[in-house]
Amino acid sequence: MAQMERDYLSNFPTLSLPAAFSQPIYPKTMLRTLLSTIRRGPIIHQLRTPVLVSAIARPVRAFASTTTPLQEAPNDKRGEKVHFLGATSSYFVYEMKFIQNMEPIPTYRVMDQNGHVKVQQDELEVSKEMAVKIYKDMVTLNMMDLILYEAQRQGRISFYMTNYGEEAYMGSAAALQPEDVIFGQYREAGVLLYRGFTLDEFMNQCYSNEGDIGKGRQMPVHYGSKKHNFQTISSPLGTQIPQAAGAAYALKRAGRKNCVMCYFGEGAASEGDFHAALNMAATTKCPVIFFCHVTYDPYVTFFRSISRNNGFAISTPVIDQYKGDGIASRGIGYGIDTIRVDGNDVWAVYNATVAARKLAVEENRPVLIEAMTYRIGHHSTSDDSTKYRDRKEVERRELDNPITRLRKWLEVKGWWGEAEEGALRTDRKKEIMRSFNAAEKRKKPAVMELFTDVYDKLPPNLVEQQRELNELMEKYPEHYSTEAYAKGK
């Protein structure tokens, strides 16, 4: 038998060769033909793909593989077993049945709404230092959002996206290593904040001034920071998801013990790129964590900051977005370890990410985390959310917000109180306003930055166009006023 066939069949760990060939649907010749069409090398490891179930309940300690190795159990009570290429472990039945629903996917929690821990003591191991840092960053993020959102409404910056109600993803930032690479959508400012991106850096980006790392070319909130391993945000939805898989594959090849973290919303998960990404990550065994913020709102998927005040109103109800059991069900379909967490519970997010990171880095298994959050819409002056939501429901949910839930937990621990809270808010407000005012006063980047970075070096067409613009600016200084712009090349 050809070496390739043997390699191939050795991927069926418990399946002996004669057994495989005794299956009537696999005549030797057919298998050979099939094999010869499959690419060379160690292939289809995916046949060992786990069907993750129990990892959901106890992620920290009990996330070990739940893969059921293919057993020699030819005729179990469900029917005669059959091994199709590309189907994990099937069996024949003589009753026709369409499958619509699997068991509902549970939602993992560590604390209840009052901040009381409901898991085993040893399932939440966090230091006071880390917990307080997470809390402070969540509060800072929220305060920064309030100010920049208002600034956008006043027309001082051109655009903004808030993180309202999703702040618990700070737990995922805390669970990663600084060298883990981030691919975000646009609501991940908190990850940068956690990694040490400064308030000045945020404000400079939102004001598109000369201090903006991105040279004022992109809309506000399109942050990026090499120092913080945070790839620059791009507006087209979903594009970062397959990129994250590719970056993870590269990290794996480089032998780095790091993973890639990829954030996106449930809307973006409708893009083809999402599906391509999960499938590629699974088949090529990428150390990547896909983190989906599901803004679990019974009526409105996207209806926030940018929506009301400047005419961009984007609002597709979840029921028009997808029909399955969340985004999590798709992860399972692609053979990816998957968990759904309460996205208002920072410790659930933290624990799940710690476990996911271990699977990704130690076993090269991609993971999907689905964080269910409820979007609180009353931070805007808009009354529109009442059109879509039942007021009681909103009020009930507003009591549960990731920040207040963590604060309750800290208070129960005795690690936080009124005094700390007051001091934090006063200090942060001062710092944010100082950065905000400073950023507003700074010049825009130098005009000739318009032409740089299109390529590594300016090609002749751009050299020529740059010259043309320079001449125009000299000829019509009143029309092309550069007063608001920095001097320079």
Place this chain on the structure above:
Amino acid sequence: MRLATTLFTSALRAASRNSSVASIAGRIVGQQAQSRAYVSSSSPPPAEGFMPGVMTSKLIKRTAEEALRNPELANTGAANGETRKMNLFQAVNDAMAIALATDETAVIFGEDVAFGGVFRCTTGLAETFGRDRVFNTPLTEQGIAGFGIGMASVGHTAIAEIQFADYIFPAFDQIVNEAAKYRYRSGGIFNVGGLTLRSPCSAVGHGAHYHSQSPEAYFAHTPGIKVVIPRGPIQAKGLLLASIRDRNPVVFFEPKILYRSAVEQVPVGDYELPLGKAEIVKKGKDVTVVGWGSQMYVLENAIQMAEKRIPGLSCELIDLRSILPWDAETIAASVNRTGRLVVAHEAPRTQGFAAEIAAEITQRCFLRLEAPVQRVCGWDTPFPLVFEKFYMPDIIRCFEGIKKVVEY
């Protein structure tokens, strides 16, 4: 706002009982716009930005007489004479309402369209025509385009919205490899002529890379589809109805900066304007100036400036309207008279559609040309947020282009 919306929907319901649906949809949208204008004094600038030249433009038809003087409207449903004040999004809305009212198989879909769409173009249509005819799709442009192709392949009329032209690229394969080749590859037995893809395009003042692009040239390189860009409400309504009913797939780009800023007396009737035909919007004898979409207002101003500064100069301004197939004949005839051509568009210069026009006109009019064809375009860079005013083919640059061909 909430009250206004409630009034709006109940008015729609009441109205649809006793009058022609199409005209009502238009009127209601008008009310909606008024209520928005009312609140806008305390609101920041509109998302689609301001287009200063439009308010005073001679290209805008402010009275019914002006609107109906257009010979292209003779013998159309516009001829009965009734017009109504509409901005561009209302005109688009009105066209779609007519399309739905006159074609049982017509449907509208896209991201967030059920409640009116980000630019309000589908406002009220779901309420009037039902949720099965005007519906939200999941967030997938390739899905939207493919779905539309499928509907059209079995004879239905699919009017799909891509939320921003910048986000049409996931659908590129469906448009370029599928829609465009559907007829040809089947030997003519199948076609997807019932497909129209609408999408807001071009600069708005603060859109940066991904809310500003003008991708018409990518599609102009694709035999089998048509590409259309209107310059104002009257044009938008007539060209969109023609696109929807045309028996070829059409990509219809709407300059989003004009959605609110361009307001005209639009004929309320059912009328179409011709695809594949340019329109001479200002006669002149020395320079032919060609553009489309919102660039038309920049060019109008540049011409004014040129005619003021260069005594005796007279420029001809042509709105290309259809990018594919394009009306080389009208442009060539004009250039044969003027001997000079300037073409302007926002998209980057290299491989922009101006390049095609320049090549074709140089071939057709070589002996008549007094100067090389001038292209005034965006630079060969991505669309930059904070440098937008330096990137744009603005009045000064278009004026300089005209001056160059005159002084050559």
